[in-house]
Each structure stands twice: as C-alpha cells, then as structure tokens.
Amino acid sequence: MPESVRADVWVWAVRLAKTRTQATDACKAGHVRVRGERAKPSTPVRVGDTVIVRTHERERIVVATKLLLKRVGAAPAAEAYEDHSPPPPKKEHVGAFGVRDRGAGKPTKRERRQLDRLRGRPSR
Template sequence: MASDEGIPRIDSWIWSVRLTKTRSAAATACRGGHVRVNGERVKPAHGVRVGDEVRLRHAGRERIVVVTRLVRKRVGAPVAAECFVDNSPPPPPREEVPVIAHRDRGAGRPTKRDRREIEQLRGR
C-alpha cells in the first residue's frame, strides 16, 4: 500500500509531524500495537491519507489526530502543527513538586530556628 509514490508510510508521517522523536520509535510503536489508523492496528509500512484518524499511545498518553496534510520529510514545529488536527484529551495536570529543604555544605549544624523551619517545610 505504501509503495504508491504519493502515500507516505505511517511511521514516517508520525515522525515527520513530530509526534515521536525518531522514526525508529514510530516504527516500534506501530509494531507494538500502539498506533491505530481509523480504529485498526497498523504496521509501520501502512499508508496514511488525508482524513485518517491516527491514535498513538506514547509516553503514557494517547494522542488522537486527524490527518490534514501529508508530508514525507520532517518539518518544523509550526508546519507540523498544520498537518493534523489534534483531538487528544488534555494531559493530566502536573503534580506540584514539594519544596525540598536545602542547606549549603559547610554551613555547620542547624540552629534550633533552622531546625524548626526545616521541620515546617517537611510538614511535621
């Protein structure tokens, strides 16, 4: 199917529009069953057409995109954003990183006041 000149391979298209960092990662995702085109699992050589819905599970998140433009070579981020419509659910909110008490090396033993501040930061 992908031997047609005008139809790019799905692994190449996923890499070209920057959904994965490398083409080999895109091909591995296809082989592992993490890529679906119009609801069907596909191999890396499957052809992609305008209007296809591509679902990609990558980095613990599912991306759902509709193909609007075919590209064969990797393009810049602004151009890549024009090649698909992103219908993905919003990513889960990031958890806040707690503040870690830090003392400079060689600062000596903490004073009673320093110790109380450290304990308060730790929530004790």
C-alpha cells in the same frame, strides 16, 4: 503529492515521535492505530485518516489533513493534522521532599530509609 504515506514516516514527520526509529518501534509495539486498527510501520496513512498515538505520557488523537514525507518544523507539522486529543493531565506541583538542612551531617540509617521510601526506592 503522494496518495498515502507509511504510518511510521508520517508519525515521525509530524513530530508525534522524536525519531523515525521510535515511530517504527511504536508501530511494532501496537501504540499506533490508523482508522481504529493497529498499524504496522508500513500501514498507509491517507488524508482524513484518524491516527491515535499512545506515548508514555498520554494518548494523541489526530486527523491527517496533509501528507508529509520529510520531517518539517513545528509550525508546518501542526498544520498537517487536526488535534482531537484530550488535554494533558495536570502536573501536580510537589514541594521539595527529603531536603536536609545544610550542615546537618550524614543521615542516620532510619532517616535514609525514610528518604528512600519518599523517593519510591526500595529499601535495601
């Protein structure tokens, strides 16, 4: 068993990133921290290290308990770290908006602009 593993490989192997390329890009962009410091893709991860991975949805804070060189299934990957992440934010249930009755015809210019504003699109 190795003494340390590259940060990008470990993040990918324990399924915190979907692909190795995404893990490498996250390291280069500064979204991965090992032992509190910004990690390059080649930064070594050792057992007991705290790894923080920031994704577009949330921040994952994990402590490495096992080193992996290859990507494994979800269950073995979950055993390779202890998760100390805060719970994910609750998703607000948004009802259907901008729904028109069937057969109501083409929306007017005013209705189309209102729908665009609801959907967060800039009006033309």
